[in-house]
Amino acid sequence: MEARVRLRRGIEVMASARAGRTVRDCHACCVTMNFMVRSAPFATWLVAFGSLASLNGQQDPLEKDHQMEDDPVVKKPRLVRFVYRSHPSLRVGKALRVDFRAKFHTDFRGFEPAISTDEGLFDFQRARVGIEGNFLKIFEFELDRELSPHKNPWRDAYGNFRYFKRAQLKAGKFKLPFGRDQLSPLTNLPFIFRSRIGDYLTPGRDIGFMFHGRFYERGLNYQIGFFREDGENAKTRDNEGTGENVFAARVTGTPLRLLNVSPHLKNLEIGGAFTNGDVPAGVRGLRGRTAARETFFPHSNVFGRRIRVGGEAYWNDGPFTVTGEFIHVQDTRTKQGLRGEDLPSLISRGWYLSGAWVVLGKKKPDRSEPANNFPLHRSLGAVEIGARAEQIRFGSSEHPGRPSRSLRAANVLPNSDRAVTMGVTWYMNRFMKVQFNAVREKIEDVQRSPVGGVSIYWTRAVRMQFVM
Template sequence: MTHMMLRGGCAALALIAATPALAQTPSADDLAALVKAQAAEIAALKARLDKIEGQQAAVQATTPHAASQTAPQMAQQDAAQPLVITPFAPQIVPPGPADLDVAQARAVAANPAGVTTEWGAGLPVFRSADGVFTYKPRGRILVDVSSTMGSKYGGRNTTTTGMRALRLGLEGGVGPHFFYQFESDFSENEVDIVTAFLGYRNKISSKVDYDVRAGHLFNDRAFEGSTGSDSTPFLERGVVSTAIIPQRGFYGIGIMGRMFGPNWHASLSVTGDRVDGEQATNDSRTFSGRAHWNPIRTDRSLLHVGGWFFDEALSSAATTLTRSTVIGGRFNGAVRVTTGELLGGRSTTGYGAELGGYVGGLWVMGEAGRRIARLDGGRPSFESKAWSLSSGLFLTGELPPYNPRLGSFGQPNVLDPVLDGGLGAIELTARYENLDYTDLVLGGDGWAATLGVNWYLNSFTRIQLNGIQWHTNNRAGTYTGGDDGQTVSARVGVTF
């Protein structure tokens, strides 16, 4: 219709302009020149209109309800509203500048509207006037309290408090391809650098894109192990993530490449040790990878299949493989399953599998992992084994906050936030986990069963409560033999 209006207007103007000339009986050459000039004007106007509509189409791909708006309405709103980036799934909050895919980043760069500031999940996102530079502060505050009872050892029956995370950082992008993120944690009353990287992203085809990150990187390993501490459905990750792990832990300095398809992702990384001041010896070297696939995905259901591995060559300064894994919550260090003292480690290999999914508000996830440690001097290797089965149910209509791009959980998109006078989102959770170090002469074993409830006041504020029935059977350390008890833990968390 817009094209017809432009053509009609141009024709009318041409008729008015041509009237005096017609009265003087113009020649054929004059008429030909007039028609040629009118055609050039119409072509120029059409080219300008096509350009405007092309820009609006890019905005429409990332702006809710844009499909139902007319071009004039969108033009008016573009001047008054910042660009809104939709998430990779409607049940999670929109991604930050460092988590966009290249198509979303291009849409931001193609929609300059002056310097903009928009408020998302907790803190603002700043964009430059030309759309090239994007910046967002980020952080999380997780405050926990934990009380244990029922153990036959008085030293285990304690009540403690702690900061699970106290992070401040930033993330941003430069154009559609380059991005960065940096965070420090202060939870142990010390400055600890966690995520810190630079990255590049691009597309391979219309359906496949990739990114490459270099710096201090968070593991892509196991379902809960790849989920951030501010997004786990329980107060602490399960034993598959905390026990079947490289010796360096969750972070290492190196490079990671990730590839994303319509219903899958895969990653490979090579890293050294985490950030430290030790440069007198070689770093350990860890090569790791993970992939997930969603063979079934509808608006209300999904199936998740995943697998991962790591292989590490240990530094001469990291040969102690003694491990003591918490199983009754993070803030009771006495409730652990221990390996006993183990020295002379040479290398380790770990691998695991993930299977789960959701239907409506109900989700289920099973994980299993195994770690093989090889010792120097030709001594026999030993194995660590762990598995878990967890589930949750949203009572308030939300879908589980599953991120299909990464195959992990994110922050939920709460339908009826408390700050808007609503109820928020309520989730019931349950998990059983089992850990086995008994392949070692002094190794122990244990299990824990957890029931929990999560109340999400909005998409970035939550209150969590976990009740844990645990059992340990250690053959070394302070608390040996079979022991049972109960731990009740609670958390208030804010992520921005």
């Protein structure tokens, strides 16, 4: 009880402090925001341990939540109430629910050979706050904003009308339905970095609308949408969109459920996805970058259409998870030759295959948290090891004449990045996890390599994550 009071008091203090900043003046707010961002790595851990310390009654917060609801004092809840489950939440009867969410990542990274990146060796990679909830349980919404400097600070901002589960309508800014790796929240992945194809061949977020639904208890899922542009992942260095009027569709399912096969295989989920959009003339081809975000294949001249095709597979059984994905992107290059002639299409293609194994403790299925929390359950949480092999490659659909690195080459000299990632993830509790990754990359064409003449790159990273 004392813990609950302390927690509530803390939330109230935070809420009043936030309101006070808003009312006072913008300058003070900016300064405070700046301070928050700078001090966030420390604050993150302070808050995280503080939260756990405050809950140090040998009980799981979830259990406490249940107790709160059963408490005779709050048995007849007020119309407007503020509750704390795994995150703070505002409830207005059963009509409105607003959850307050926060995600913080801090990365420590090392590169070999030494590379100086925009982010530096220490990167406060993510400081995201947002709300999500529903209204009358049929209208869902989410609004996320990145606090650290970002080209596109507003992340998800959408509403979802889910009166019919099989035919829901989502509108606003959200991820185009393409690419399993990209669509999985980074906080849930067993690796610090997404796959190269997940980062650079998928569209990411954009503004649009989408019909989606599921059948047979998620045995068949579909997403069909239309979007204004081709997503933030495909934007140029100047943050200009590279595609427009994009149609996207994705279907996933677990067909083996229907067959008489081993129960271990019934969880196999397979899917396919497709996008089709216009690409205005310009240096708007997809680019390739390493894990350190160093370019090895620059944007090149394209014009016409961009078509993506992707296939994916996911299997989970107990402590084991296997994921694979393949993506093929074709950008046409109409009238893009030096003399205005059509060029063979630019092809961007790649795959990855990853596996993970929870070697210590237990992890909740499909969630980024252990079954038993550290330190409350006298458990270390869960430890998962993983490995991923992948390749991303760029070239042209045909190969007339001598291959060239020119942005308007008919025969594009291919370049690729082959990477192997090894990682360990410690899921401490529902709030925190710590990841250790080592990535070895090999660039095919050393002339376009981030460091001239060097083909092998190592990236080592440690990430501390706090999610609420």
